[in-house]
Amino acid sequence: MFWTSALVALMMLVASAGDLKRSKIAALPVVVRVHERIELPGILVLQAEDNASRIFAGAGLDVRLERAGRSRPKQKAHYIDLTICDTSEGYYAGALGLARPFRPGGNQVEILYPRVRPIIERREAYAGRILGHVFAHEIAHVLTQIPDHSSEGLMKAKWDSDDFRKMAVEYLPFDARDIAAMRSTVMGWTNDNLADEKDTEQRPAVADCAVLLSSPRTCSGF
Ligand SMILES: [Zn+2]
DSSP: OHHHHHHHHHHHHHHHHHHHHHHHHHHSOEEEEEEESSOOOHHHHHHHHHHHHHHHHHTTOOEEEEETTOSOTTOOBEEEEEEEEOOOTTTTTTOSEEEOTTOOSSEEEEEEHHHHHHHHHTTGGGHHHHHHHHHHHHHHHHHHTOOSOBSSSTTBSSOOHHHHHHHTTSOOOOOHHHHHHHHHHHHHOOGGGOBOHHHHHTSOOOOOGGGGGGOSOOEEOO
């Protein structure tokens, strides 16, 4: 009996230590460094960054979008790079963005802005909210590590005009599967994935989105 109790107590101790470790990992922020390869109005990018952060906060995730090079020094975090790019007609035709869920470090998200521009030009009053949804959709592919889509909501394969209208007044939601997958990914990241700004600045910058065509695991955002 004693041994049983002692064993149970030991198991509880081990379990609680494991939980604590996991909760510390989960508490670390995900920092998305936003690179601009084409020039956009500063206020539009700021609004999009803020809206995307709020979308993730609604799912209980601490995801901070910051302009590349302006991150706080030595911030311990998991880093994702998002690049706002120019594009050509034939480059993943029809996609507003691309995500590479399994590519560690470097450029993991591209926003193909010339495809987003006509959508937001027709809806200027909430352009920052729409661009924020595009950011959040592609970042979520990296966090879920799932390249497929939901039938409704933020991770829908192709938004329609009703979805864009909804974005003006509310954030499109993640479904439960996607929230669970994102939390599982972040909880599963270990210290090996951790970096601070100094470390990640040493990585090669993304000079040209087109060079990433060679990546075999690309998913089309829309
Ligand atoms: Zn997608």
